[in-house]
Amino acid sequence: MPTPKTPSILRWPVVFFGILYHLWFYILMVVSILALFPPLLWASRKVEDFPKFYRYARLWAAWILNGMGLFRKVTYAERIPWDRPYIIVANHSSEVDVMLCYRIVKSPMVFIGKAELAKIPLFGFFFRRSSILVDRNSLSSKRQVMDKAARRLKNGSGLCLYPEGGIPKDPKIVLAPFKAGAFKLAIESGTPILPITFANNRRHFPDFFKGGGPGLLRVHVHAPVSVEGMTLADQDTLSDHVYTLLLNQLKAFGRML
Numbered sequence: 001m002p003t004p005k006t007p008s009i010l011r012w013p014v015v016f017f018g019i020l021y022h023l024w025f026y027i028l029m030v031v032s033i034l035a036l037f038p039p040l041l042w043a044s045r046k047v048e049d050f051p052k053f054y055r056y057a058r059l060w061a062a063w064i065l066n067g068m069g070l071f072r073k074v075t076y077a078e079r080i081p082w083d084r085p086y087i088i089v090a091n092h093s094s095e096v097d098v099m100l101c102y103r104i105v106k107s108p109m110v111f112i113g114k115a116e117l118a119k120i121p122l123f124g125f126f127f128r129r130s131s132i133l134v135d136r137n138s139l140s141s142k143r144q145v146m147d148k149a150a151r152r153l154k155n156g157s158g159l160c161l162y163p164e165g166g167i168p169k170d171p172k173i174v175l176a177p178f179k180a181g182a183f184k185l186a187i188e189s190g191t192p193i194l195p196i197t198f199a200n201n202r203r204h205f206p207d208f209f210k211g212g213g214p215g216l217l218r219v220h221v222h223a224p225v226s227v228e229g230m231t232l233a234d235q236d237t238l239s240d241h242v243y244t245l246l247l248n249q250l251k252a253f254g255r256m257l
Helices: 008-035 037-043 047-067 097-104 115-119 123-130 139-154 181-189 232-256
Strands: 070-076 087-090 109-114 131-134 158-161 193-198 215-221
Touching: 008 037, 008 047, 008 123, 037 047, 047 070, 047 097, 047 123, 070 097, 087 097, 087 181, 087 232, 097 109, 097 193, 097 215, 109 115, 109 123, 109 139, 115 123, 115 131, 123 131, 131 139, 139 158, 139 181, 158 181, 181 193, 181 232, 193 232, 215 232
Parallel strands: 070 215, 087 158, 087 193, 109 131, 109 158
Antiparallel strands: 193 215
C-alpha cells in the first residue's frame, strides 16, 4: 500500500534511520550467508538436492527477518497442503518479499528473478543456484526461462513469480498490471496457482532513502486456484481472477492498516 507522507520536519530523522536500517539488512545478509555457506554450497550442487537447499534458504530468511525485527502475521483462506508444488503469485513491493515467501511457502519452490541480481557479490552466487534468471531485455532469454521453469515443475519444484514484472516505481500504484508468464505456465503444466498478498512490506522496507523500520508484516495466503480443464484460451481470465483476488485483499488491508 502507498506509504503515508511524513511531515517535512521529521523527514531527515526518518531517512537517516532508514539508511541505518538498510545497512543493517545488508550486514545481516552477508553474515547469514557466510554462516550458512558450507551447507548451502553442499546442497546446491545438484538439482535433486534442491529440497535440502530450500530448507537452508528458509532458515536464512528467518535470520534476516527476525534480525530486522520484522515479525509476521499470516492469515490463510484455507489449510494449504504443502506436499505438492504451486506456482506462487504475489504482489511485489519490497526486497523483503523474497524472504517472506521463503518463510510462508513450505514446499520447495524456485524464484524467477532478474539476471542482474546474480551480479551481487556473495548473494548472487547462491541466487544463480536457487533461481531461474531472466534478462528482460532479451526475447531469447524469456523463452529459455519458460523452458527451464517447465522442467522445474516437471521435477516437482514449485515456482515463485511476481507477475507485475518488478517493484512499481510509483508508490501510488497499488497493483501493477500482470504479465502472462505465470498463468501460461500454470495452464500448460496443470500446476495450481497459490496467490499471496503482502500488505505493508513497502512501508517497513521501502527504497534505500525512503525510511523503513521494524514492525509487523501482514500477509494473506489465498486458497489455491485450480487450472484443471483450462486451456491457453483461458489465460487472460485466469490472470484477471488472480489479479482481482490480490487487489481486493490489498484494499481490505488498506482499510485495516
